[in-house]
Amino acid sequence: MKQVDTAEPDSGDVLRAGPRGVLGPSWNLVRRQLQQVLAFASLIVLVAFFAIANPNFLTWSNLSGILLSTAVIGILALGTTFVIITSGIELSLGTGMTLAAVMTGVMLTGWGLPLMVGVIGGVLTGAVIGLINGLSIAVLKIPPFIATLAMMLIAQGLALVISGTAPIYFTDVPGFTDIALASVIPGVRLPSAVLILFALTAIAALILAKSVLGRYSFAIGSNEEAASLSGIAVRKWKIAVYTLSGCFMGIAGVVLAARLNSAQPALGIGYELQAIAAVVIGGTSLQGGKGSIIGTLIGALIVGTVTNGLRIMSIPQEWQSVVIGLVILAAVYIDILRRGR
Amino acid sequence: MHEPLLSLEGISKGFPGVQALSDVHLELRAGEVHAVVGENGAGKSTLMKLLAGIHQKDADVIRIDGREVDIDSPRAAQELGISIIHQEFSLMPDLTIAENIYIGREPRTGLGLLVDDRKLNRLAADLFARLGIELDPRTRVADLLVAQQQVVEIAKALSFDARILIMDEPTAALTESETANLFRLIRDLRGEGTGVIYISHRLGELKEISDRITVLRDGEYVDTLPTAEAELPHVISLMVGRHLAAGSRTRQGPQTDRPVVLEVRGLGDKGLLDDVSFDLCEGEILGFAGLVGAGRTETARILCGADRADRGQILLRGRPVKIRTPADAARLRIGYLSEDRKRFGLMLDQDVGFNILASSLADHANALGFIHDGPARRSAQTYAEQLRIRTPSLRSEVRTLSGGNQQKVILARWLARDCDVLIFDEPTRGIDVGAKEEIYELLDRLAGEGKSIIMISSELPEVLRMADRIVVMCEGKVTGVLDGAAADQRTVMEYATRSGAHGGIAR
Numbered sequence: 001m002k003q004v005d006t007a008e009p010d011s012g013d014v015l016r017a018g019p020r021g022v023l024g025p026s027w028n029l030v031r032r033q034l035q036q037v038l039a040f041a042s043l044i045v046l047v048a049f050f051a052i053a054n055p056n057f058l059t060w061s062n063l064s065g066i067l068l069s070t071a072v073i074g075i076l077a078l079g080t081t082f083v084i085i086t087s088g089i090e091l092s093l094g095t096g097m098t099l100a101a102v103m104t105g106v107m108l109t110g111w112g113l114p115l116m117v118g119v120i121g122g123v124l125t126g127a128v129i130g131l132i133n134g135l136s137i138a139v140l141k142i143p144p145f146i147a148t149l150a151m152m153l154i155a156q157g158l159a160l161v162i163s164g165t166a167p168i169y170f171t172d173v174p175g176f177t178d179i180a181l182a183s184v185i186p187g188v189r190l191p192s193a194v195l196i197l198f199a200l201t202a203i204a205a206l207i208l209a210k211s212v213l214g215r216y217s218f219a220i221g222s223n224e225e226a227a228s229l230s231g232i233a234v235r236k237w238k239i240a241v242y243t244l245s246g247c248f249m250g251i252a253g254v255v256l257a258a259r260l261n262s263a264q265p266a267l268g269i270g271y272e273l274q275a276i277a278a279v280v281i282g283g284t285s286l287q288g289g290k291g292s293i294i295g296t297l298i299g300a301l302i303v304g305t306v307t308n309g310l311r312i313m314s315i316p317q318e319w320q321s322v323v324i325g326l327v328i329l330a331a332v333y334i335d336i337l338r339r340g341r
Numbered sequence: 342m343h344e345p346l347l348s349l350e351g352i353s354k355g356f357p358g359v360q361a362l363s364d365v366h367l368e369l370r371a372g373e374v375h376a377v378v379g380e381n382g383a384g385k386s387t388l389m390k391l392l393a394g395i396h397q398k399d400a401d402v403i404r405i406d407g408r409e410v411d412i413d414s415p416r417a418a419q420e421l422g423i424s425i426i427h428q429e430f431s432l433m434p435d436l437t438i439a440e441n442i443y444i445g446r447e448p449r450t451g452l453g454l455l456v457d458d459r460k461l462n463r464l465a466a467d468l469f470a471r472l473g474i475e476l477d478p479r480t481r482v483a484d485l486l487v488a489q490q491q492v493v494e495i496a497k498a499l500s501f502d503a504r505i506l507i508m509d510e511p512t513a514a515l516t517e518s519e520t521a522n523l524f525r526l527i528r529d530l531r532g533e534g535t536g537v538i539y540i541s542h543r544l545g546e547l548k549e550i551s552d553r554i555t556v557l558r559d560g561e562y563v564d565t566l567p568t569a570e571a572e573l574p575h576v577i578s579l580m581v582g583r584h585l586a587a588g589s590r591t592r593q594g595p596q597t598d599r600p601v602v603l604e605v606r607g608l609g610d611k612g613l614l615d616d617v618s619f620d621l622c623e624g625e626i627l628g629f630a631g632l633v634g635a636g637r638t639e640t641a642r643i644l645c646g647a648d649r650a651d652r653g654q655i656l657l658r659g660r661p662v663k664i665r666t667p668a669d670a671a672r673l674r675i676g677y678l679s680e681d682r683k684r685f686g687l688m689l690d691q692d693v694g695f696n697i698l699a700s701s702l703a704d705h706a707n708a709l710g711f712i713h714d715g716p717a718r719r720s721a722q723t724y725a726e727q728l729r730i731r732t733p734s735l736r737s738e739v740r741t742l743s744g745g746n747q748q749k750v751i752l753a754r755w756l757a758r759d760c761d762v763l764i765f766d767e768p769t770r771g772i773d774v775g776a777k778e779e780i781y782e783l784l785d786r787l788a789g790e791g792k793s794i795i796m797i798s799s800e801l802p803e804v805l806r807m808a809d810r811i812v813v814m815c816e817g818k819v820t821g822v823l824d825g826a827a828a829d830q831r832t833v834m835e836y837a838t839r840s841g842a843h844g845g846i847a848r
Binding site for chain 1: 684
């Protein structure tokens with residue numbers, strides 16, 4: 001074929017300041033951050049709306065309540081952000097979290113192990129679930145949707161079997177509820193679960209932005225074949241990503257159990273979808289290759305705020321999920337508009 | 342003389358950045374098999390897609406039976422009696438033969454809500470009887486052999502009462518006896534007055550099946566010859582008759598005193614490669630020439646760990662090595678630059694720096710896997726500057742760069758990984774002329790620095806200019822190893838079309 005003039009963004013050598021050198025990156029940066037900016041703006045608008053609609057909304061106790069109820073979904077969403085950036089999906093979050101909570105319950109109340117061991121056991125349960133997901137996806141080549149759907153059912157069943165279908169109460173385990181509900185900062189009534197969420201957000205953001213694992217997640221999600229041909233051990237890193245997500249799942253399980261002071265084996269289904277919704281609202285693309293942790297945190301807060309705000313306005317629960325559904329549609333459609341170039 | 346069945350005049354088609362066809366003409370008579378040949382990228386596929394209504398023309402006149410027609414959709418092509426059989430099959434494996442043939446126009450029953458299976462199968466059976474095909478229309482396509490699927494494709498094409506049949510590399514997947522059967526069917530069709538446009542890389546079989554041969558080159562019409570008068574070497578010279586790209590040969594040719602870096606011995610891969618052996622010396626540019634499907638890319642993909650060979654041995658600096666994954670290849674410092682950069686090379690969503698560092702990121706990370714941003718960024722910057730990658734910044738998305746600069750990004754990736762065996766697959770494909778020159782200089786410079794380079798290219802002038810030695814492949818075999826300084830286009834093409842020959846160890 002013959003070449004006719006090819007448009008080339010020819011603006012001098014690397015990093016030499018030309019007109020593009022100044023405009024290009026900054027505009028890129030704006031466009032890249034647009035989804036987060038939009039998500040943050042909608043969060044502010046939502047808070048303002050609910051504050052006007054109901055004066056009780058903007059009280060400290062209500063706000064910290066929102067944060068507390070956001071914590072579990074937020075922690076789940078942080079882990080699954082990595083998975084979704086690799087263009088995978090994780091459906092076993094909810095029931096896997098429940099299984100982790102039940103395991104913690106068995107270790108602490110059944111076997112009488114020390115508190116710390118029970119907590120670590122719960123987190124490890126999540127990690128093992130994630131590891132198995134990673135192995136079935138990366139080694140057995142089972143599509144993520146199917147692999148984690150199967151794991152969702154397996155974890156749900158195991159949680160019921162191990163607990164004997166009855167809730168496990170932690171009333172005899174001193175200090176357990178403090179994991180989620182203690183006020184750590186003197187003078188500020190902010191439950192520790194919220195601090196855990198914030199700390200994990202910082203850790204996840206660091207891993208995503210600064211670690212090899214984070215970069216490889218983007219590489220795999222952008223172009224798995226090219227990533228592999230670049231010498232990235234894609235299988236190994238996928239397993240690592242699902243295991244990391246599993247760790248977050250385990251932590252969420254422990255936090256939920258501590259908040260409820262019990263492990264409820266029947267709970268869990270539906271949490272995975274709320275977590276995925278938070279990730280998507282936060283601007284992470286289900287096609288992979290794009291996403292951010294801060295976006296996910298904002299997304300989780302939006303889900304929490306809408307739920308709480310509608311409740312405080314006495315709108316029935318049935319309608320809350322309708323609204324969340326509409327929010328997801330709007331968020332993803334905005335993302336499509338943004339990419340439409 | 343009769344009015345030709347189909348005549349094309351002044352066909353032009355441009356894509357952004359590329360003029361795929363300019364002023365091509367072609368004439369197809371009823372009852373004729375008309376072969377269209379040309380090198381990769383000569384414009385054959387574009388021409389066929391215009392006829393099939395997949396692409397729309399820029400400027401042209403298409404006449405059928407002397408009447409001017411407009412082919413603006415695949416549907417319009419069908420209605421005009423044009424059917425195309427693509428290189429890749431478009432059959433749905435889980436449906437039956439009959440369902441596949443009449444998909445979208447099944448006979449209906451029950452208020453038009455149900456498919457009338459009985460009538461459907463009868464229609465297919467009648468069609469097969471007419472064509473002399475012995476297949477049960479109720480067989481699932483997945484249960485058919487490749488050749489039988491090919492027959493179903495042809496039957497489907499003819500079920501539209503096609504008078505003009507376009508076949509794109511129909512024998513690519515067929516064995517010899519299956520090819521013979523296909524040719525018998527084509528001859529029958531020819532006898533009934535169907536016009537066949539036959540595209541193939543296998544020049545040998547054109548002699549057997551075609552009546553006339555039209556040669557395209559670089560999107561332009563070259564010549565049409567009656568097959569009976571066409572000598573293959575002449576056809577080849579028409580196909581390649583291109584001028585050497587500007588800039589003269591800078592390479593010396595074979596150097597026997599250089600140490601051998603890579604030895605490939607008896608590489609075989611089920612039907613794709615057969616006993617491929619060659620040596621690559623330090624500081625050498627080893628050109629790989631051959632037609633599409635000759636096995637050059639397959640060889641490269643085995644060397645870079647993307648595919649695995651059934652047989653054979655690879656020695657790196659005298660030591661046998663196992664390359665099972667691309668990660669293995671990268672550890673052995675073998676880098677591969679694919680012909681399809683967007684699919685197999687770049688992470689288009691990510692920025693330039695990210696893409697450069699994709700292979701060497703772990704070198705800049707601490708024990709916990711966290712990256713030292715400063716050194717990583719400096720490394721990316723060093724290679725970007727060294728290769729003179731033109732980008733507004735390392736933070737720009739790699740998709741915004743030109744083809745030549747994208748190519749350099751992938752090269753930078755492998756240099757950052759400290760690779761000293763570099764495999765370039767079509768290094769200048771989709772790159773404009775000025776940037777090509779830059780890539781050539783770069784190849785020269787890298788070889789001068791002691792890198793060992795394999796350069797696969799379908800552009801002969803490029804191979805002749807750049808290669809110290811040229812490995813020529815045909816149908817999965819090495820048919821010759823030529824001195825790059827002494828070889829010319831005709832010699833290379835002769836080796837490239839030498840089916841059945843065998844080369845021995847290339848050194």
